[in-house]
Amino acid sequence: MKHKLLLLFLTIISAKSYSQIDFEKGYFINNSGEKVECLIKNTDWRNNPKEFSYKLAENSKVQRTGIESIKEFGVFGVSKYIRSNVKMDRSSENLNNLSNDRNPKFKEEQLFLKVLLEGKANLFMYAEGSLKRFFYNNENSNIEQLVFKSYLKNYKTFNRFLKGRKNSDDVVGKNTKFKQQLWNNLKCSSFTIKTIENLEYREKSLINFFIKYNECNSSIYTTYIKKKEKDLFNLTLRPRINTSSAKIQNTNFSYPLYSDFGNQINFGLGIEAEFILLFNKNKWSILIEGNYQSFKANKTITLRNHTSSQELDANVTYNSIEFPIGLRHYFFLNNNSKIFANVLYIIDFTLKSSSIDFKRPDNTSYATLDVNSNNALGFGLGFKQNRFSLEARYITNRPLTFSTWKSEYKSASLIFGYSFL
Structure with missing residues (x-):
């Protein structure tokens, strides 16, 4: 009996502590354009969310809302998400699931995109399991995906690769159109072809590029970069x-x-x-x-x-x-x-x-x-x-x-x- 009471006591404390640390000051903007400041349950989303929980005040009841009703939401100083209808390619990067088509297959979706950097040019990210895609826009242009896709050059070399007689560079091709997109649309006098060639389709590499672009154009920018964690x-x-x-x-x-x-x-x-x-x-x-x-x-x-x-x-x-x-x-x-x-x-x-x-x-x-x-x-x-x-x-x-x-x-x-x- 004592053990059960102790477990119940710890569970109650745990639940209380869970709510206290997760709800942080933030806001959302609804479909009417109204901005509501509130407390948002910050679960440090690994995948881009489709909904979130919030409280209007510390002692208010917990409510849920989602992408159908919200245009934008964020946790102050931590993260920001915007709703956008975008064309996205969901092609797998898994070697066993690659096709021999180098071109992306776009499908229009309504998503909450995570804002990584906003300024004269903005950088966004969408993550879902192993899928990770980056998006951008320049001033008032539409948001579009930065294109990167792996594909098989041909199935014969793929079979030889599986048998250990070919290396991956002979088998897997890379469509790195995102480099051409950035070279054409984000101009800076200090950028060279080498600047673009050295870019990787990774969060850190792209953020650094967008920082340089905004600084080059004397643009004020804001980053939503997760601080380096200690004690990992x-x-x-x-x-x-x-x-x-x-x-x-x-x-x-x-x-x-x-x-x-x-x-x-x-x-x-x-x-x-x-x-x-x-x-x-x-x-x-x-x-x-x-x-x-x-x-x-x-x-x-x-x-x-x-x-x-x-x-x-x-x-x-x-x-x-x-x-x-x-x-x-x-x-x-x-x-x-x-x-x-x-x-x-x-x-x-x-x-x-x-x-x-x-x-x-x-x-x-x-x-x-x-x-x-x-x-x-x-x-x-x-x-x-x-x-x-x-x-x-x-x-x-x-x-x-x-x-x-x-x-x-x-x-x-x-x-x-x-x-x-």
């Missing part, structure tokens, strides 16, 4: 207290053998590498850990038959290196404190020192079992403040043996952490 990688030392239990039985003997070793308290040590993902306000990360864990227990059990009984000394030694890999999600309380939840897949490598032995009173062996590596799932809930963290983790059952023996091993941990990188 954490390396954390994680000692822990483990409570583990093991059970072993074999029902195929004439007289079934069963041993419950109960709960044991032991200690472990690990190190965690955390990679923060660059979307959704840095709330998601990928975890890779390396942990040492051990379990050692002894128990005397009685083996009975119809006429007699004998005592056996049961010993289990289980030492392993675990490699949990998984996802973490943060719920921010303030700039220094946050709650997090983990989901992990735990790959286990059992050390040779592991074994399960059953011995008679005269110290002769009754049965000896090898301990095998088995994987499991882990679930964690924790709190982090600055460099220090505390996590409670539960690991699902994993059998220790195969064949006719049945076994289970469960564990839970209280993990302390100190991030030194």
